[in-house]
Amino acid sequence: MKKIFAIIKDKKRLHSILFEGNDPLSRPVDIFIMVCIGLCVLMASLESVVKVDDYSLQAIFHQELSGIGILKTCIIVLEYVLSILFTIEYILRVYCSPVKKDYVLSFFGIIDLLATLPQLLSIFFPPLRYLSIMRTFRLIRIFRVLKLFAFINEGYLLLESIRKSINKILVYFFFVVVLVCILGTLMFIVEGQIPGTEFTSIPKSIYWAIVTLTTVGYGDITPTTGLGQFLSGIVMILGYTIIAVPTGIVSASMIDTTKKKGQNGRCPRCNEKTDLNANYCKHCGERL
């Protein structure tokens, strides 16, 4: 306990634990936070299955003594515990930031706030528990899991490859959006006049075009006329063919990255470890 207060007093150390991850304590703390987030996701899933509808503190003591009643009690208790933990985490993060505004207004600062606020407000003002839609915002807490990626070194090469080709992918993405609009409107012209058609409006037809071009194919909207089926056949083969483009982009970029760094960050000639941004191996001079 004393130790914890000592750490909390030492703002610099606290900062390195919570933000930088180069302290011996930061690993267990990070893992603990992640387990909490995992529990949180599990709770949200369970809640939506067993349909918990009363989150007040009293509800904990008034559940039926059936299996589901006990599960509901566990969920509510855990909700409170997790809410308090996340609130403490948020306060500590703000507290140890050298420039508080920087953290509070950063991407993860806003997400951390959004993940804790609705729950807290519903504690102090019970009627707020009716803001059931607001409460669902808490689910965004799941985004925190994304922080996990900072842990995995392998992810770095992946991200680098994607970042390199992000421009081309965006151009491609934009092209797909335009194509989908054109195909959707074309399909609306062809099938929209048929009585009983599912192509009732252009946005819905665009939705169909996306479903088809990406080869998802729900089947909730399908062409019924011969011309419509012919056109959608073309859309499908088109989608099938242009699926190759982003793959080509990422492959080209990934091969480039792989070749530069070697498959495992090792020189392909002497097999010694190379720096990640080196152009020549520092051991044998091989061009990477």
Add this chain to the structure above:
Amino acid sequence: MKKIFAIIKDKKRLHSILFEGNDPLSRPVDIFIMVCIGLCVLMASLESVVKVDDYSLQAIFHQELSGIGILKTCIIVLEYVLSILFTIEYILRVYCSPVKKDYVLSFFGIIDLLATLPQLLSIFFPPLRYLSIMRTFRLIRIFRVLKLFAFINEGYLLLESIRKSINKILVYFFFVVVLVCILGTLMFIVEGQIPGTEFTSIPKSIYWAIVTLTTVGYGDITPTTGLGQFLSGIVMILGYTIIAVPTGIVSASMIDTTKKKGQNGRCPRCNEKTDLNANYCKHCGERL
């Protein structure tokens, strides 16, 4: 206003603004046109949702004063404004072209005409507003958005990669069409005789083959016999495997292009900018 007329008088400058894009004014003009097209697409989508059925000028003043009525009025007014703008643009484009026939008969010349004509005709001859099917042609205006691609430099490398491999893709495309015909007829032989089958004719079976081979899988037509399910299983694994071919083509081409130009048009050795069609870096002599 005066300035605008000065520009209109200077045919050469007008041409460079509207067609070439190397004038300081061409950028804002292009962006303005694109915003108009974007609005146009949005209008077409909204129209199909709220079902506007009267496009006469009087209709503007006779809408109900409900939310949808006001929306309808806005749509109709914007339709007229956009039609006039596009007409002016079309006239200016024809006017400033040195060889008028070249533009009018070019791909975008015809699309520009098709995008403006039906709307215009329905203004001057009110009964023409019943040509509702003709009016939908106006939706082709959406094709103009394709011009956007000329703006984005990144798109150039993409297009070059695709153009290089277009021959192989066409061969592949043709192969898929033939394959789909064969598989469709085979499936018609297998499932066509079953009472209550959805494989009622060969074209419909070919449509099914496309839906299946491209892994879209709507589920509106599915095999019911054991043999039919066995055959379609083979079709699926086949489609799953040959999806690799266009990807391989584009990847190979893209890697080739990337290697030649460097990832960002830079020499991989000295990292200086290289010319797009250079075979050797002009700074260090490295073969690109």
Add this chain to the structure above:
Amino acid sequence: MKKIFAIIKDKKRLHSILFEGNDPLSRPVDIFIMVCIGLCVLMASLESVVKVDDYSLQAIFHQELSGIGILKTCIIVLEYVLSILFTIEYILRVYCSPVKKDYVLSFFGIIDLLATLPQLLSIFFPPLRYLSIMRTFRLIRIFRVLKLFAFINEGYLLLESIRKSINKILVYFFFVVVLVCILGTLMFIVEGQIPGTEFTSIPKSIYWAIVTLTTVGYGDITPTTGLGQFLSGIVMILGYTIIAVPTGIVSASMIDTTKKKGQNGRCPRCNEKTDLNANYCKHCGERL
């Protein structure tokens, strides 16, 4: 007419026209045959739509004089004309082959026979027209279109790339078949006992596994239990990930082929045409 007989008499020339394609006449002959095959495919499609049920010669004269009746007449007449043409072609091919057995027992020899025989038999023995299932074999004639690929030079590089990696693709194909069997049986264990399930037997569950793993996803068989949905979620992500493998195989092979021959069969250094199987450019000595 005389000219035709002269050619027919010259067995060697006839052989080079029909089989080798290096005679000035072989191109038009091939195109003519292909047009006939195309017509044949079109006929088969139309037949299945308008449901022609009487193929006897008399039927030609007893159709109703409606649009569909005339169409039926055209179909029947064309059927006979095409049958005769294909029979003549088959006879000529057998006639001009130096070793007749070689052609008759070759892959295309058998297909050519199967494509002409059922039709012929139904002419001489009218009751044979009831062998409607046999008649559908005639649709295999569509396979002839595959011969088209020999015409297109671009296809050569494609085929070479695929042939190089055919071994790996077969291993992969076999792996997918095994995987699909395992996943299908697992799913049958999980979902097979539920009343009203669509997973009624293992072969049907394997069919489901193929539909899911290849990301086709008809939706005619879907899991309903939580465990079944969890398992199929894993199958989907698995399918999504292993789709990468054949793509990788073909890409690697295609890049290899492309690099060796240059993108257009030209040396990447001096840009001169290279031989297709050369390892070094014959103009500048560059290693290909």
Add this chain to the structure above:
Amino acid sequence: MKKIFAIIKDKKRLHSILFEGNDPLSRPVDIFIMVCIGLCVLMASLESVVKVDDYSLQAIFHQELSGIGILKTCIIVLEYVLSILFTIEYILRVYCSPVKKDYVLSFFGIIDLLATLPQLLSIFFPPLRYLSIMRTFRLIRIFRVLKLFAFINEGYLLLESIRKSINKILVYFFFVVVLVCILGTLMFIVEGQIPGTEFTSIPKSIYWAIVTLTTVGYGDITPTTGLGQFLSGIVMILGYTIIAVPTGIVSASMIDTTKKKGQNGRCPRCNEKTDLNANYCKHCGERL
């Protein structure tokens, strides 16, 4: 018979036949085992179709003399024969292993046991035949088929390519799982409140997200609101784009492997066979 006992006595030889595959006898033995496994899979499939419900020895003699009755008899007899064969195989494998514990506790040792045990127990204790769910474990026997891959040399290169990139694929796999959780919960927020929605809980919404992101698209759960369709449109294009990532990973790795070993384990320069782990060709010194 004598010969068989001689082999069984020679533990070393038996081990090399059953485990190592470098004995002249190991090939036919392996093929025999594989045929047995194939039969076993076929039996399991047939059983689930004809619904065999009594596996006792007496049942063999009490089947009706109809086609299905005879089929059932064959299935039951074959079941017993195969069970005995697999038991003998298991005993021999344990017997000839130098360190018995190593085999029994190895992956294939456990699978071999699980594949034989349930069947055996149901022979000695007839009431155990009601453990129908346990019996299905026997289907895991299918995993033995995976051993097939040891035969095919081509598979080695494939596995090497995949093993090299397994880390990256796992990171990607984890990323997809997180993404799917986020998208599922988002969709539950958007569509979960609509009456009659199919998005009844978060796990079900996550299932939907997997079905959509992997482009399977069953269509058993589909969005009905405009916002839901918009969001799922984004999910689809996202899934369509990120499908490129694992492909890129595997392609890069496969190209790397291919380049190192040559397409067929041959030096790209002198075309001589190279060792699989060589970095330089042992014939001409070319770097591989």
